Amino acid sequence: MRITFLVQSAHKLGGTERSAITQANALAASGHDARLLSVVKAAAEPAFDIDPRVTVEHLVDLTGELSPSDRALHERASVLVPPRWDKQFSALTDVALERGLRAVQTDVLVTVTPALLACAVQLSPDPVVVVHQEHRSSSQRTSGMEPLLVHAPRADVVSLLTPSIADWLRGELGALAPEIVVVPNPLPQGPTPRSLLDSRTIVTAGRLVMEKQFTKLVEAFGEVADQLPGWRLRILGQGHQRPHLVRETRKRGLWDRVELPGSTTDMPSEWARASICALTSRAEGFPLGLQEAMAAGVPCVSFDCASGPREIIHHEVDGLLVAPESIAGMAAALLRLGSDDALRRRLGAGALATSRQWDADTIAQDWVAIFERALAARGGRPRLAARAAAASAPIPVLPSYDATGVTPAEARRAALDLATSTARRVSDTWLVVPPHGGDVTTVVLPMAARTAFLEQLAGADVPSYLSLRDPAAHGWHERRGPVAELATDLQRGRTPVLALEPWPRTPDGNASLLGQGCTVEVEFWEESVAGDLVAPRRTRWSQRLPRGAATVTTTVHGLDVPTLPLLAAPTVGEVTFPVDAVVTWVDGEDPAWDAARRDRLAEVTGTAVRRESSGRARFVSRDELRHCLRSIHLFAPWVRRIHLVTAGQVPAWLDVEHPQVRVVDHREILPADALPTFNSHAIETALHRVPDLAEHFVYLNDDFLLGRPLGPERFFSAAGLTQVWVAPGTVGLDDDPDAPPYRQAARTNRRLLAEAFGAVVTHDLAHAPYAHRRSVLEEIEQRFADDVQRTARSPFRSETDVSMLSSLAQHYGLLTGTAYVADAERAYVNISNSDLEWQLRKVLQREQDFVCLADHHDHALGAERLDRTLTAFMGEYVPVPAPWEH
Known part of the structure; x- marks a missing residue:
């Protein structure tokens, strides 16, 4: 051939x-x-x-x-x-x-x-x-x-x-x-001299470049050099990092213990004089240095990489693996090998046995078989024709699982319960880092418990909707798989972080309801020479922990778990005050209500009679309310209470006895001479009077849906300031009599604020849930009393309205220091458009914090198709019933 x-x-x-x-x-x-x-x-x-x-x-x-x-x-x-x-x-x-x-x-x-x-x-x-x-x-x-x-x-x-x-x-x-x-790389042919493992020399070789991270090896050796008298570190190779290595060696007082002899073409002799091989690369393919060292019977210690070292070194059999980038772990491993002659010889014998699989002649025969098979598959055909005729590779299929009725909160608890129950079985030194301010909950264990943890995890009873993820890190790709399968595979390495979380997509490929905000991470911390646990990555708390630091218990996702006293308290960035939700709704199909609307409409003129102000389409109910409240249950379970503000109407499916939902009649918050009202601007002027309303609350129209798990920090700062989301649309000039009512209200708001503060409002606000403070609204009501009272008594939208909760209060807060501009991912779906079904398919990817299903008077889709489309979408987007639904 x-x-x-x-x-x-x-x-x-x-x-x-x-x-x-x-x-x-x-x-x-x-x-x-x-x-x-x-x-x-x-x-x-x-x-x-x-x-x-x-x-x-x-x-x-x-x-x-x-x-x-x-x-x-x-x-x-x-x-x-x-x-x-x-x-x-x-x-x-x-x-x-x-x-x-x-x-x-x-x-x-x-x-x-x-x-x-x-x-x-x-x-x-x-x-x-x-x-x-x-x-x-x-x-x-x-x-x-x-x-x-x-x-x-x-x-x-x-x-x-x-x-x-x-x-x-x-x-x-x-x-x-x-x-x-x-196919692995072969070892070079020819005789390989054996090491006697008595030279007290640590050897490494490679290009002196940043990717090899030899400065970290010098630092690790420096941590244990005093405990390894007579041992030397020998670094062979050339490259631009040599001056850095020289400086690092001198800085640590190792000038007589670290050797930099340059390159050599006789590495077999170097390995024969070595007692330990060390590798600290950031990423490797299949490092020949490790293979050659093992062929000489030299035990190896290496940073783990997603490929290469973990396929070559079998931990505790022919060498030692430590967590990627862990200088503390490398130092402890060098000390262990250098100070234990029996361990060094045992692992050296294992290394020699492992190396036999890389014989060049054996691998050459494997290649001959591959070449012959490829020639036969070609069969004399052109390259692309042969490729087209070949069987296509199977397309990966997501495993089937059942997450019916599972909420994100329940999924978080299940993942944490699995992680902590497993940790409890394998170690008496573990703790939980609570999810402060929306962080991911993290379970911390010593690296020494990693193998036992993964063995237990592989055999655990795991909900089918949970997966295990090996995060992308240290130069390699992310992997995800069934918990038992990936837990078994990960036992080969020493990667320090894994994640338990629901599958992000459903078996048919759509974004999963549980695909965000449900992750629990597990970190394995290497033990330093001094016995401390050292974090594998930067933390907000400490990079080192003494054993036994977890001395208190706290509650996370409904479970009592051990943690540090420092971690049990809230951080300065967390919202700890109660937050309510206020949702406005009306049943436009109620005959009595609609008769009152028509009677009231006969009494007014001007802007109020325009269909944008009082048309029937403004009050059509498509069961959005049920799904709006479901989204709060699923994605904001921290909401203390939901106040449903209505015109004396109660949805048939709502359990009014449920303690988390309270129905509030317009008569409880608006003056008698303002009723009945059909003006959302008027209702907004009174929402801060809802009985037992928290100081901080989020106001939602019934056509708003939360899109994924959110914390209260999405709406408020820890100090109680409210977030404001500015839209790209502008308020425009004041001389357009045909402007829609919401924009006329925005101009009234602008006039009031310009008179009070000398500042001009330019942009609309996003049509999304609005964060508010009751005290700020009370202040606005007093400061602009005439305009607020006039709006409250306007039965339909008019040109003199203020939009108190959907624009005025936010800009007032920006001018008085109680609000700040923030950003959020939003989807505004115009359900009257012909591309509605395409818009909803995009929303089902769950890439937004909020969705607004905005209705209009004229629709491109027929009524039946529109209702069917929206019902199917909402049922898929928020499928889990809330506990207050009959």
Whole structure:
């Protein structure tokens, strides 16, 4: 078989190039025609031994003087490979690649970077089978994953180093995915000397660049150096971080304990003189350094990464994994290995046994089987035709689950109960960080309890609607899965954070009612050398906790849990005062009420008789109220009481005996000579007189829906200031007699405020729930008494109204310091529009805090279709009945 490896430079000192050379050597030794096609020749001699049977060809020689024309091309950017993909390419390499790849004669062309894959699928002859080997593990690394995602569908096979990367790529490509396989890098051929583990030397190797984070290794070694007399840290490699390492070494007084000898081509000898291998990289693919160290029988300690170290190191079997970026964890692991000879030898023996699976000849035979299968699948057909004929990759399907009747509050409690009951079984040192001000509730355990926690979680009785999420962090993608399945898989690593939460989408792919605001996180804190627990990420409280710090009990989501005294008290950003809701509603289908409306309408003239002011459409009930109150129950359970203000009407489905809902008649809050009223502006002037109303309340029209779990901080500051949401619409000029009544009221508001404060109102407010303070409304009523009383006695909207709760009070608050401008995600749905069904489908993605189902007089949809559409939407958007519904 003719097999060609397309590499950036066959003479380059790098892990990717070394892997390709090792594979080529092994394939040549087994009788195959193995070749290296190198884009550039960047050095006079190869950095690694290349078997004489392997043919090496360079497309561009950069070791000598370029001609003027070649130099000009080399200074121009590549067209084949944009600089954002890989900066090593130029117009000169474009020309050379086109010439070289068009003429390549091979059965299989193997690419080793995404950029080279892009060149191969565009330029190589169609009969050539393209197999891509992906060595990167993170979209944050140098050339990123964009070219892989763009061009992988045109490859015959894509190989990844670890199962987690393979799962990610399958998910990204879906039905476009080619055959995806998982094959680790092989160890270089030849004898490997064994370490005696008696040198008291910690060795690491790699490019001295920020991604390797060797300064963190120096810091970790510095924390335990006094407790490890005679031990040294040896860092091999070259790179721009060398001066930083020198300064870090001197700062910590380690100048005689840390060695920086530069690069070497004889790493086997270095590992033979090592007693511990350490790795502190931010992200890795499949680090050869760990493989080589283990082949020498050296135990390894490494930061965990989402791929690479966790697939190589089996914790407590052949090495130690610590949480990503945890200097405290690395220091404790180095101290443990350095001070325990028996442990070091046990893990060293395990490392040697593990390394046997990476034998180059064995892996070469695996590759031969993959190549033969790819050639057979091609069957002489053109590349894209063969890909089209291949079976499509299965599209991932969400597991089915049952969340019927479950509220977000119940889901939060279930997730916390699962996390805390599991923590209680595996550790006597755990605590809960309450969700202050809308934060996520967090359960904290020692890292030493992580494996036992995950084992218990994998076997727990878990509600089907809960999932487990491995958050995106440390350069890799987010993963989510069934609790038992992912908990089992996560036992391989040492990632310090996981999340228990409902599935964010329903089995049919829609946004879930429980998909937001129901997360409980679990953090595993590494133990420092001094015995403290050290946080894996920045917290608002402390980065270190002594064991036994949780000395008090607090209630979170209805459960009594241990916490720190500091965490049991509210923070300065939290709302702790009671908040009520006031909802206005009228049953426009009530014959007696409608007769009174017609009688009252016969007594008025002017603006009041316009349909925008008094038309029947203003009072049509489409069962919005039931769903408005449901949304409060689901998404704002902190509301103390809901006051339903009506014209003496009570919905048939409402349990008036329920303690959380009180029906308030207009007669309780408005003067007798103002009744009956059909003017929402008039009703607004009296809402602050609702009996037993809290100082702070949220006013909702019955066509408002809360869209997702919200805290009271969405409406008020901790000091009680009210939030104001400004809309893009402007109040406009004052000389438009045909302006709608709400805008005429806004102009009246503007006149009053300009006379009182000399400031001009310019914009409308968003049509969304309004935060208010009763005392501020009382002050407005006194200050603008004539205008407020005139509005109260206006039975229908008129040109002299003020809009007290939907505009005037907010701007008054901004001018007097009791309110502030904030922002919120809102959806204004005009139900009269022809695209209503499209609008509602967007709203079902649940990306907004509030929804307004605004009615109008003329509708594009027929009455039956409109009612059917709205009923279906509201039933899906807020499906769980509230406890006050009959």
